[in-house]
Each structure stands twice: as C-alpha cells, then as structure tokens.
Amino acid sequence: MAVLDIVKFPDPRLRLKAKPVQTFDKSLQKLIDDMLETMRAAPGVGLAAPQIGQSLRLAVVEYADEEEEDAKPKTYVLINPEIVKTSQETVVATEACLSLPNLAGEVERYEDITVKAKNRYGKPMKITASGWLARIFQHEIDHLNGVLFIDRATNVYELTDEEMAEIKD
Numbered sequence: 001m002a003v004l005d006i007v008k009f010p011d012p013r014l015r016l017k018a019k020p021v022q023t024f025d026k027s028l029q030k031l032i033d034d035m036l037e038t039m040r041a042a043p044g045v046g047l048a049a050p051q052i053g054q055s056l057r058l059a060v061v062e063y064a065d066e067e068e069e070d071a072k073p074k075t076y077v078l079i080n081p082e083i084v085k086t087s088q089e090t091v092v093a094t095e096a097c098l099s100l101p102n103l104a105g106e107v108e109r110y111e112d113i114t115v116k117a118k119n120r121y122g123k124p125m126k127i128t129a130s131g132w133l134a135r136i137f138q139h140e141i142d143h144l145n146g147v148l149f150i151d152r153a154t155n156v157y158e159l160t161d162e163e164m165a166e167i168k169d
C-alpha cells in the first residue's frame with residue numbers, strides 16, 4: 001500500500017466529472033487500498049478518487065457513527081454511487097476538505113440520504129445514512145461531479161491547523 005499525493009485546489013482535476021468504474025480488477029483493489037491508507041494518513045473521514053488525480057467514480061469513507069455509543073469506525077467503499085433518496089430536512093454544519101487545506105465553511109446538506117453504489121467487488125448495495133455520515137457521503141459524491149464544498153458554502157473562512165483539527169471532516 002502507498003500514501004498518495006492529495007490534489008489541491010485549484011488543480012483543474014478537481015473540477016472534472018469523473019468516469020464510472022467499469023472493471024473491478026486487481027489494480028482497482030490496489031487503488032482502493034492506497035486511497036484508504038491516504039485517507040487515514042491525512043487524516044480524513046473521506047477521500048474521492050479525483051482528489052488523488054484519478055477521474056473515477058470512487059470514494060472511500062471511514063467514520064464512527066455518532067449516534068452509537070463507543071462506535072468503532074466503519075469503512076465504506078462507494079463505487080459509482082448515486083443518491084436515490086433524500087430527506088426534506090436539511091442541516092447546516094461546518095465542512096472542510098483535504099484538497100482545500102485550512103479552509104472551512106457552513107454547508108447545507110440533506111439530513112438523510114439513501115445511496116445506491118457498488119462495493120469494491122462490484123456487488124450492488126444500498127446504504128441509508130443520516131447526520132454526519134450522510135454529510136460525508138454528499139461531500140464525496142460532489143467530488144465525483146467536480147463540485148467542492150466552497151461552491152455550496154454560504155461563507156468560507158481560513159482556519160489555523162489547531163482549529164482545523166477540531167472539525168470532523
């Protein structure tokens with residue numbers, strides 16, 4: 001496994017609409033493992049393939065559900081994800097991104113979403129997520145469409161490294 005370089009704004013690769021994953025071969029498995037390692041090293045709770053310079057509809061997420069007590073982080077590999085259902089309710093919270101160091105902003109997201117995707121072996125799955133997990137999924141799926149949180153934020157501001165560490169994203 002390897003820690004990959006994270007593409008930083010304003011690199012134009014962050015603005016591409018990523019292509020669907022077609023083949024679930026060995027090189028895809030290696031890419032997924034490298035993305036997981038890169039996300040953990042950053043550290044971050046999510047990483048999309050365009051952020052490591054690959055125009056593919058693939059994102060990894062690792063997050064402990066805040067609603068469960070002493071929850072262990074769960075790992076999600078989302079391939080060709082599609083949001084198929086959203087709640088009417090939305091929630092505004094502070095977001096950041098590994099591709100936009102030291103920036104944060106308030107972003108409105110759906111409170112609950114249902115995502116259809118394939119797992120790392122190509123098996124179809126459906127996940128319903130709420131709260132922060134739903135926010136991370138929406139943020140990562142945006143990356144696959146070339147959308148960054150600063151496009152949706154009502155305000156964007158600079159933070160110190162210490163302040164950044166307090167944001168769970």
Ligand code: NI
Binds near residue numbers: 096097099143
């Ligand atoms: Ni991001």
